[in-house]
Amino acid sequence: MTSSELQGLYQELILDHSRRPHGYGLVPGAAAQSHQVNPTCGDEVTLELHVTPGTDTVEHVHWEGHGCAISQASASLFVEMADGLSMPELQQRIDVFRTAMRSRGTIEPDEDLLGDAAVLGGVSRYIARVKCAMLAWVAAEHAIAQVKAA
Template sequence: MAQNDLDELYGNDLIRDHNRNPRNSAKLNSPDLVADAVNPFCGDEAHFQINLDGQGRVSEVGYEGVGCAICRSAGSMLSEVIKGHTLEEVEEISGLFQDMMFGVEPSEEQAALLGDLTSMTGVRAFPIRIKCALLAWSAIEDRISEHQRRQP
C-alpha cells in the first residue's frame, strides 16, 4: 500500500508539473524581502525574493528551489498563491497550509485560498516528507516576522 501511495503522490499532475516547471523562477532586481531556508538533513533549499506594492501586497515573487520534488513543487505553488495578498494574509494562508498538512481539511473557501497547494494532501501519508512541503513556508514566515518587527 505504501508504494501505491508514493506512486500516486509523485504521479500527481500538479506536483509533477510544478517540480519540472517551477513558477516565478526569474530573479528580481531589487526585492523588498529575501527569504531563504535550508534543510540540513536532506539538502532541500528554498529561496524567495518578494516585492510589495504600495498597499503592502505581494506584487512579484522570484523563487528557486533545490532538492526533492515535494520541496520544489510546494515552493513553486507558494510563489503563485501569495501574489496579491498582504503579508498578514500570507501568514494566514501559511497557517491553513500547515493545518492541512497535519490533517485538518480546509473548507471550500480555504481551499480556494490554498489553490494548487491542496494537491499536497497526499504528502500526509509520508510524515517524514511533511518537512519538505513546509520548508518554503518556513522561509517566508521567518522573513515576514522579521519584516514586521522592523516596521514602525
Template sequence: MSGLEGLYQQIILDQSKRRNGDGPLEGADAEHHEYNPTCGDEITVRVKLAPGAEGAERIDTLAWQGDGCSISMASASTLAELVSGRTVDEARELIEAFRTMLRSQGAGEPDEDVLGDAIAFHGVSKYVMRVKCAMLAWVALEACLAQAARPAG
C-alpha cells in the same frame, strides 16, 4: 490510488517542472534562506511588497531560487502562484492553512477554496519525512514577512 490522488500527484509533478517564480528578484524587501538537512533541499525566497487597498501591504512579487526534491520545488512554485497579489495578512492565513493541512497526517478534508492548488500536497501529510520538504518555501516566506514587518534600523 484514487483518481483524485493521481490528479494531485500530477499537479505536484507539473509544478516541479513549471517552477513558477524561480529566479532572482532585484530590489526585494526581504529575503530568507531555508535548508532541510534531512534531504538536502534548500531554497531562498525573496519578496517585494507594494501598498494595497486601504493601506494593507500586498505581495507584489515572490521569487525563489533553490534545489531539491520535486515536492519542495513544486511547493515553492505553487506558493509563488498563490500569494502574488495577496495582502500580507492573506498570505499569513494561507501559510497557516497549509501548515494545518500538512500536520493533519492525511485526516480531514482541506478547504480547496482557501488552499487552491496547494491542496495537492494533502497526501504529503501522511509522510512525516516529506512534510518539511513541502513546508520549506512557506517557512521562508513566513520569515520574509516577519523581516519586512520590522522597522528598518
C-alpha cells in the same frame, strides 16, 4: 472520478510544477529574502517577497532552490497562490497549510484559500516529506517577519 484517478491528477500537477516552476529566479528589489534548508534531505529554497511600496500587498514572490519534486513544486504552488495577497492574508494561508501538513492526513487543505497548493495535502501522511512541502512556506513566513520588523 475514482480516488486513484484523482491521486494521479494530483501527482501530475506536482510533477508539472517541479519541472516548470512558477516564480523561479531571484529579482532585485525584494522587500525581504529568506533562505531555508531542510537538513534531513538537503533541500534548499531562497524566497523573496516583493511588496508594493507603501502597502502590505505582496506584488510578487520569487525563489530559487533545489531539492525533491515536493519541495520545488510546493515553492512554485506557493508563488501561484501568494501574488497579490496582503501579508496578513498570506500569513493566514501559511497557518492553514501548516495545520493541514501537521494533521497526518486528517485535515484536507482548504482549496478556496490555498488554490492548487491544496494538492499537497496528501504529503501530510508522510512525516519525512512534510518539511519538504513546508520549506518555501517557512521561508515566506520569515520574510513576512522581516518586512514587519523593517
